[in-house]
Amino acid sequence: MTPALTYQDHRLFFENIALTDIAEKYATPCYIYSRKHIEQQWQTFSHALQDYPHLICYAVKANSNLAILHLLAQLGAGFDIVSEGELERVLAAGGSPDKIIFSGVGKTKNEIQRALKVGIYCFNIESESELQRINDIAQQQNCQAPVSLRVNPDVDAKTHPYISTGLKENKFGIPIDTAEALYLRAKDMPGIQLLGIDCHIGSQLLDITPFTDALKRINTLLQHLQDQGIHLHHIDMGGGLGIPYHSMDQAVSIDQYMQQLLHTLENNRYTLIFEPGRFIVGNAGILLTKVEYLKPTDEKNFAIIDAAMNDLLRPALYQSFQDIIPVQQHLDIATQEYDLVGPICETGDFLGKQRQLALKEGDLLAICSAGAYGFSMSSNYNSRPRVAEILIDGDSTYVIRQRETIQELYANEKIPHTL
Ligand code: LLP
Numbered sequence: 001m002t003p004a005l006t007y008q009d010h011r012l013f014f015e016n017i018a019l020t021d022i023a024e025k026y027a028t029p030c031y032i033y034s035r036k037h038i039e040q041q042w043q044t045f046s047h048a049l050q051d052y053p054h055l056i057c058y059a060v061k062a063n064s065n066l067a068i069l070h071l072l073a074q075l076g077a078g079f080d081i082v083s084e085g086e087l088e089r090v091l092a093a094g095g096s097p098d099k100i101i102f103s104g105v106g107k108t109k110n111e112i113q114r115a116l117k118v119g120i121y122c123f124n125i126e127s128e129s130e131l132q133r134i135n136d137i138a139q140q141q142n143c144q145a146p147v148s149l150r151v152n153p154d155v156d157a158k159t160h161p162y163i164s165t166g167l168k169e170n171k172f173g174i175p176i177d178t179a180e181a182l183y184l185r186a187k188d189m190p191g192i193q194l195l196g197i198d199c200h201i202g203s204q205l206l207d208i209t210p211f212t213d214a215l216k217r218i219n220t221l222l223q224h225l226q227d228q229g230i231h232l233h234h235i236d237m238g239g240g241l242g243i244p245y246h247s248m249d250q251a252v253s254i255d256q257y258m259q260q261l262l263h264t265l266e267n268n269r270y271t272l273i274f275e276p277g278r279f280i281v282g283n284a285g286i287l288l289t290k291v292e293y294l295k296p297t298d299e300k301n302f303a304i305i306d307a308a309m310n311d312l313l314r315p316a317l318y319q320s321f322q323d324i325i326p327v328q329q330h331l332d333i334a335t336q337e338y339d340l341v342g343p344i345c346e347t348g349d350f351l352g353k354q355r356q357l358a359l360k361e362g363d364l365l366a367i368c369s370a371g372a373y374g375f376s377m378s379s380n381y382n383s384r385p386r387v388a389e390i391l392i393d394g395d396s397t398y399v400i401r402q403r404e405t406i407q408e409l410y411a412n413e414k415i416p417h418t419l
Helices: 019-026 035-048 066-074 084-092 109-118 128-140 176-187 209-227 254-264 278-284 314-318 406-410
Strands: 005-008 011-014 030-034 054-059 078-081 100-102 122-125 145-152 192-198 234-236 271-274 285-296 301-305 324-326 336-341 350-357 364-367 388-393 396-401
Touching: 011 019, 011 364, 019 030, 019 285, 019 364, 019 388, 019 396, 030 035, 030 278, 035 054, 035 066, 035 254, 035 278, 035 388, 066 078, 066 084, 066 396, 078 084, 084 100, 084 109, 100 109, 109 128, 122 128, 122 192, 122 234, 128 145, 128 176, 128 192, 145 176, 145 209, 176 192, 176 209, 192 209, 192 271, 209 234, 209 254, 278 285, 314 350, 324 350, 350 364
Parallel strands: 030 388, 054 078, 054 271, 078 100, 100 122, 122 145, 145 192, 192 234, 234 271, 301 336
Antiparallel strands: 005 011, 030 285, 285 301, 285 364, 324 364, 336 350, 388 396
């Protein structure tokens, strides 16, 4: 459900641009994003917090294209990163280090050293060993590392198991019942400055209750910490707000989400930090693809398209639904049920199943809601160059990532002289 898509005379437009024109100019498959939608989502999120002290750190993993990071940096965004690669991207895009949060369970020594050197705002710590490592490195660098502990509040986010992170059995965070003891240890570490508390319970949540449940548990913990003389500055609620992928999905009211969080906080005034990814970019993007072949079989009809699971992994990995709509509406062709599959040699290579479409070979299709975890999860599997990314800005379009060339695919490979 990408809202900026409309039909005019049976041709699909993304904002003011006919998608046939984009295909002609840049070829398919390609990702296309709307600057306007990203800006609107950003404003919606930040306005919902009004003048309550907050910092919004866009989760870079959702879509890490430099142009998008730059756009968000200009809007005042902070960034949630999970690797040195993401750190360098944010800096290259003009993001300020003092608004960067470093999340993730496996931060390496090099990553920690670099993040301390550039002066990031905070590390979200996920284990006792990581706390110890960050303390040691900070002391070696003669500084204190600003940290939050990511607690695992043991709430069920009721989302796909692969993107659910807040349950005891998940690898993420510090179990909430042992967090107090770790805060007490951290308090005495000379290389550690305790700034806050963090949680991230999962992704694509369309229900607010798990967030408020998590915050209630955090509230109780914060009370205990205060009793022990530990006064924190911020609460990081992570990301996770879902977007409508399906016409039946009910969009979350961001105002309600914020109001309920503030209500749960009662009168405690902590700076609130958020790490939204999908909410900002998910419905700002589509993947444009072409039908190569129609292949009717006894069992079903396949439409073989030029995009595949290496370009957009979500349907194969999570059996997720993304709407697929035609760029040219045919009034003279009967609608049939199709499985939309890519050219990759895997049965799991599908982008959509059982879709009602009126199709001819050569038709273009828009795979909707592809702005988040689309390009950023793409790969070169089957030696397929990664596709181009295009940004629509008003009446203009810009290439924000060129299509990879075949030569780039093996440019870093070497044949040893002994072979
Ligand atoms: N913060 C942390 C610590 C995270 O792990 C994530 C996402 C986010 C923030 C952003 O979550 P969001 O607001 O985008 O839901 N590839 C999956 C989603 C994986 C999410 C991983 N962590 C998908 O395509 O659905």
